[in-house]
Amino acid sequence: MVPRVDDVRVDEPERPEPPRDGAEAATLLGFLDYQRATLQRKCRGLSDEQLRVTLPPSPVTLGGLLKHLACVEDSWFTEVVVCLPLPEPWASVDFDADPDWAWHSAAADSGDTLRTLWAERVDRSRGIVATQLSEGGDVTLSQTHPVLYWGDR
16 A cells, blocks of 8 residues: 555655555655655755766766666666656667766756656656556565666667
8 A cells, every 4th residue: 555645754854754664565665755855855956067066986966866767767667567668768768879878968958857857757656656556456566577777678
């Protein structure tokens, strides 16, 4: 069962706290939403330039992380769970030529574009999970899904 919004406790920085004594699905989704809220909080209000800042020695930027995690949402929930092809902007990307395309291409996107892309993909993933759980109940958690690696596409 998917936790109801009014059942979710929120910590000081406005992140939903995972349930301390919830069922498996509620716990998994609670921790996923906690991590999503952490990223959202870290990126909220940052300018385009701030989202492009790297902190050596890592080439990772928060903008790149937003785009990469938007792709991860689609990869796991759209591609793996419901077995649909990756939608755009990923469908036309040659990941064999540039496995880090999401990270590299994020520098050309505005912060608003990146935040919107990520939020839309999170919403889509939540819808997929809600549908899967409502159709299969807790049995859905016992299903296995093949892991796809970038080279498997």
